[in-house]
Amino acid sequence: MPGLFLLLLLLMPLPGSGIAQARQADENVTYGYAQVLRATPVYETTRSKVPEQRCDGPAAGGNRCRIVQVEREERRLAGFDVEYQYKGEKYMSRLDSDPGNRVRIRISVVPEQGPVGYR
Numbered sequence: 341m342p343g344l345f346l347l348l349l350l351l352m353p354l355p356g357s358g359i360a361q362a363r364q365a366d367e368n369v370t371y372g373y374a375q376v377l378r379a380t381p382v383y384e385t386t387r388s389k390v391p392e393q394r395c396d397g398p399a400a401g402g403n404r405c406r407i408v409q410v411e412r413e414e415r416r417l418a419g420f421d422v423e424y425q426y427k428g429e430k431y432m433s434r435l436d437s438d439p440g441n442r443v444r445i446r447i448s449v450v451p452e453q454g455p456v457g458y459r
Contacts, residue, residue: 369446369447372444373442374426374442375424376442378422379438382434385413387413387414391409424443
């Protein structure tokens with residue numbers, strides 16, 4: 341019987357180990373939905389130089405061609421700034437896509453002071 345107790349003791353995760361933290365995190369997480377109040381698209385402008393061939397026409401006295409660097413500007417959607425409300429509190433996040441009327445949220449509850457052994 342003392343051998344079984346020793347085996348169980350060895351299999352228990354130590355405080356501060358990754359296994360203990362993962363189990364604690366799994367137990368304190370739930371998911372819910374929050375009401376979206378506003379979703380504003382955010383655009384990002386990028387500039388780049390690309391090589392382009394330019395040729396002089398016959399009116400300019402010949403067909404000489406050269407490569408020139410042309411600056412291009414591209415505006416693309418970077419995401420959405422989303423304001424949402426959960427249990428009367430307002431929050432903001434930047435999301436990759438427009439969430440619609442509701443956004444799924446991850447709710448995690450942890451004590452303000454860490455457990456003994458985590459200090």
